[in-house]
Amino acid sequence: MQKHLGAAALGCGILFCAVASGKDVLPESGPMYEQTMQRLLLVDAERFGNRIVAVGDRGYIVITDDYGKTWRRARAPAEPMLTAIDFLDDTLGLAVGHDSVILHTADRGETWTQVFAAPSEQRPLLDVLYIKKDFAIAVGAYGAYYESRDGKTWTGRKISQDDKHFNVILELGEGRLLILGEAGTILSSGDWGKTWTPVASPYKGSLFGGVVAEDGAVLAFGMRGRIFRSKDKGATWSGVENASTAALIGGEKLPDGSIVLAGGSGVALVSRDNGMTFQPLQTGTTRALAKAIQGESGVVLLLGEAGPRAVKLAPRRAVGTEQ
DSSP states (O other): EEEOOOHHHHHHEEEEOOOOOTTTOSSSSSOOOOHHHHHOEEEEEEEETTTTEEEEEOOEEEEESTTTSSSSOOOOOSSSEEEEEEEEESSSEEEEEEOOOOOEEETSSBOOOOEOOGGGOOOEEEEEEEEEETTEEEEGGGGGEESSSSOOOEEOOSSSOOOOEEEEEEEEEEEEEEEGGGGOOOEESSSSSSSSSEEOOSSSOOOEEEEEEETTTTEEGGGGGEEEEESSTTTSOOOEOOOOOOOOOEEEEEEOOOOOEEEEEGGEESSSSSTTTOOOOOOOOOOOOEEEEEEETTEEEEEEEETTEEEEEOOOSSSSTTO
C-alpha cells in the first residue's frame, strides 16, 4: 500500500510507502517494536529537552525520551495521516493532517484530543503554527486556512484569491508570518495574520518547506531540490546552489545553528553558514526523507518512509566555511 506525503503528494506526486500491510497488528498505545518503527512513515516532529514527538501515517503519534533509541505510541484517537506538529512550549502542542483534522495536547504529547475536523471539505492540512497561547494557525491544501484563539476552537478564513496549496507557515518575529506553497506561492503578513500580501516568487515550482536561520535569513525549498534564501523577511530571494534535483520536503534549524534539509531519494543537506551553502549528508538510504530533528549530541534523526534514521554530523568547525 502506498500513501501520499502531505505537501509533496499535493504538489508533485511523490509517493511514500505506508506503515505496513493491513495484516500488521499495531499497538493502540505503549512501546513500539523496532521493526514496526522501521516501517512507519513519519512526516514531522518536534523536540523539547530530551523528548521528541513525531507524527505520521494512520494518525500515529510516537514519543522518544532517549534520542530515538526507544519509542512508544501516544494515546490519541484513530485518525487519517498526520502531516505536521508544533509545540508552543514543553506542555501544549497541536498536530494536523488529512480530513482537516486538528489534535490538541496539554501534557507534553502523552495524550491527544481531536478538536476539529472537516472531512467533507477534502482539504488536508499540511502545517500548523502554535504562535502564542491564545493564537494558532493551520494551513493546507486548496488555500485552507484556520485560526484559533485557544488551540481548541477553530475558524476558517479565505486569505487568497486562488486555491493553491499552502504547504508551510513560518514565524519570522515581530508579528511577521510567511506562507510558502504550490506553484511558488509566497504570502506575507506583518500583523500576526490579520492581513496577507502576495510576494513576488523566485520560482514557479512548489515550495514544500521553510526554515528561519540563526541570523534571521529565511530559506525556502521544494521541487527539483531548489533552495532560495531571503535576507529581508521574504521580500526578495536569491538562489542557493544544490547539485541534487531530488525534491526537498522538510528542514530544521538545529540547536547549534546548523540547518539540515531532507527530501526524496534519501537526500539530506547540511549548512553551517545560515543557509548560504549546503553540503550533502551520507544518509545510507535511498528511501524518501521528510524531516530532520536533533538527536543526541552529534547525531541528527532523519524521519521519512522508513521511520527514524540516525546520522552522525561532523563537528561544526569541520564542515563548510565555519572556523
